[in-house]
Amino acid sequence: MNQHEIRTLKALMEYEAARTAPPETFPQLPDLPGGRYVDPTFYELEMAHLWRKSWLFAAHLDEIPEPGSFILWENIGQPVVIVHSETGSINAFYNTCSHRGAPVVTEPRGRKLRLTCRYHGWVYNHEGELLSIRDPEDFKDLDFSCRSLVRVRCEQFGKLIFVNFDNDAPSLLDYLGPIADEWREFQFDQCRLAARHQFVLNCNWKIAMEANTEVYHVKSIHPATVSPILDDRRNVNTLYPRGHNRMVAPRPAGAFQTTMMQKRAEMNEIASVGEIARTCTQSYGVFPNWVSPLGPQALPPLVFWPKGINQSILETWTLAPDWGDGPAPDMWTENNGEDLVQVLREDTEFGAWIQKSVESYGFKGVPLSYQEARIYYWHQNADEVIGRENIPTHLQVPSVIGADWVYPNDPRQAYLNLA
Numbered sequence: 001m002n003q004h005e006i007r008t009l010k011a012l013m014e015y016e017a018a019r020t021a022p023p024e025t026f027p028q029l030p031d032l033p034g035g036r037y038v039d040p041t042f043y044e045l046e047m048a049h050l051w052r053k054s055w056l057f058a059a060h061l062d063e064i065p066e067p068g069s070f071i072l073w074e075n076i077g078q079p080v081v082i083v084h085s086e087t088g089s090i091n092a093f094y095n096t097c098s099h100r101g102a103p104v105v106t107e108p109r110g111r112k113l114r115l116t117c118r119y120h121g122w123v124y125n126h127e128g129e130l131l132s133i134r135d136p137e138d139f140k141d142l143d144f145s146c147r148s149l150v151r152v153r154c155e156q157f158g159k160l161i162f163v164n165f166d167n168d169a170p171s172l173l174d175y176l177g178p179i180a181d182e183w184r185e186f187q188f189d190q191c192r193l194a195a196r197h198q199f200v201l202n203c204n205w206k207i208a209m210e211a212n213t214e215v216y217h218v219k220s221i222h223p224a225t226v227s228p229i230l231d232d233r234r235n236v237n238t239l240y241p242r243g244h245n246r247m248v249a250p251r252p253a254g255a256f257q258t259t260m261m262q263k264r265a266e267m268n269e270i271a272s273v274g275e276i277a278r279t280c281t282q283s284y285g286v287f288p289n290w291v292s293p294l295g296p297q298a299l300p301p302l303v304f305w306p307k308g309i310n311q312s313i314l315e316t317w318t319l320a321p322d323w324g325d326g327p328a329p330d331m332w333t334e335n336n337g338e339d340l341v342q343v344l345r346e347d348t349e350f351g352a353w354i355q356k357s358v359e360s361y362g363f364k365g366v367p368l369s370y371q372e373a374r375i376y377y378w379h380q381n382a383d384e385v386i387g388r389e390n391i392p393t394h395l396q397v398p399s400v401i402g403a404d405w406v407y408p409n410d411p412r413q414a415y416l417n418l419a
């Protein structure tokens, strides 16, 4: 982040603290229809479009560090195997033999010179090419070149491995847009994988994610954990193209040391991390399902996945600069990955209750404030990805946040005195 951007952000923080109403040009946000959390139609639309067309964070290079290492990835139901090939590239394929669909790997992870289907013994290399089959004389004119494993788009940002089921999707870098530039200082190509865990939550995945997409809840839910270190009235939300977003909130004057801060103080630092990430809480939402506060000691994404309509999986990751031979840091769990840390126990506390509410006869919709604009913007973008014409009218979210509010545009800058 350059000096001008830092000055602008600091001025925006003061603007937010001083305002007595939402900015004049910020639109009135219509209620989100409650059906978006419970209606099977909407769930199916998410499956058919949103999960199919977005870049999804699937794995970290440290999980498949050597040629031949692979990991099975099924977080969105599709059977995918991600392989570190002999040539060094990272490839993803449907874990589906071209003969009769048996899997080419059955272990969650491992290392293999060849991918061999155990049903009838067809053998593939790490590029997915069919190398040999049993009893070839019994097939008439089998063209090996048409029987490769089917590829899934797979691209990297540093050591992060993303997949996309849409062959027409833009590149991962284009998809991330300005975020890719802002993330350079965090050195995603250097950070090691320190921890990865999954927790089942009894609510729709968006209910879980939205608890991490606004700071309106901080004073109520996190009085002892987040509130002392986050000045919510000075929070600045930024909306990026394609539904991505960011929040930046400074530490309040006289912030005291919380357990979380003590934990961080003991960790190594990413030297290139700039002033804002060192003095503020800076968290990114990457559409559709990634939320991550990025700081000098750790890059700890929280990633949310659907597990049916009314259950979800919270995947907690910690990436960190080299910690040597000491214990790997984990920002999000305790008791060896058994339990969420307090701040996430707080964030997930109401999920099942809210799910019961949205399923009830009494629930109609969700009114959102200016502070919760990132949630509305996410839904607005989801409808664009799904295609408004595919969504029943009563489940749609009108597109009211205009391009004037999407980065690099920001009407708030007109109120700033940056001289």
Ligand code: FES
Residues within 6 Å of the ligand: 097, 098, 099, 100, 101, 102, 117, 118, 119, 120, 121, 122
């Ligand atoms: S299904 Fe794989 S070899 Fe037959």
Ligand SMILES: [Fe+2]
Residues within 6 Å of the ligand: 211, 212, 217, 218, 221, 222, 226, 347
């Ligand atoms: Fe929270």
